[in-house]
Amino acid sequence: MEAKLTYAFKQAAGLGIIAGMRSFSAPAVISHVYSRHPSKNLGYTPLQFIQSITTSKVFKVLAAAELVGDKLPYAPNRTSPGGLAGRFLSGALCGATVYKASNRNLFIGGLIGGTSAIASAFGCMLLRTGLGKRTGIPDPVIGVIEDIIVITAGTALAKDL
Template identity: 75%
Template sequence: MELKFTNAFKQAAGLGIIAGMRTFSAPVVVSHVYSRHPSRQLKNTPAQFMQSIATSKVFKVLAAGELVGDKMPAAPNRTSAGGLIGRFLSGALCGATVYRANHQQPVIGGIIGGTAAIGSAFGCMFLRIALGKRTGLPDPVVGAIEDAVVIATGSALAKHM
């Protein structure tokens, strides 16, 4: 039996992974795409705000602040309760939005996106620690590499939405 993943599943999971790495980057991708290419499926739904240019701009400002703040010594741990809740909600919002836009059940997309965000938060934290130890690179440099991965992955996802 061959397991096939729908485009919406891949989008929700990919956006969840990005949300686990950088909370606001996944909503940037979704709001950027849907504010420029609105989906009829999102009209008159709770996710309609994701199609607003203003929403897209707000998420971009928040994401830029997060990229800077992540490099600060006082940056909170991504696996703290607050960090995990924010990442889960970000992934869930994005997963639900793309599922709804693809004529599928938003609750399923939300679960996929939120779960992927939690897994990614832990996986990327362990990867970041290991990479720093293995290479001797300072944490802000490893964080900048992670930023590049987030941006490249977000751009690739946006092209297929």
């Protein structure tokens, strides 16, 4: 039983980290997986919508738009109050979903995912700005590197869900 709890924790934290980097990418990952491989533990719960093919498509479109929008000069700061709230909610949704799918307490999963998203938002912002200052690499290029990390990590997590 403990191995399953550790597994759910890793999934919730990992998805939260992704949500902190790109808020729509983590829900795109879990909605893709659960829309194709539904969990009976999510049925008849408020999280059941995540298992819909339509939800999966919507999150994928939003994630793709975010990948482009992040590179624009007028993109909002990820650590602004609105940005943090969105990232927390995204991480919380993902954490709650994987915890509930594992027949665990969705509130604990939501807290893990949301907290990981906030930590990731600040950590990745500091890494991104620091890397830009130290190397002179333009911010949009660093953003593309961050996108590659998000997509790679999301793909790896999707295989383990």
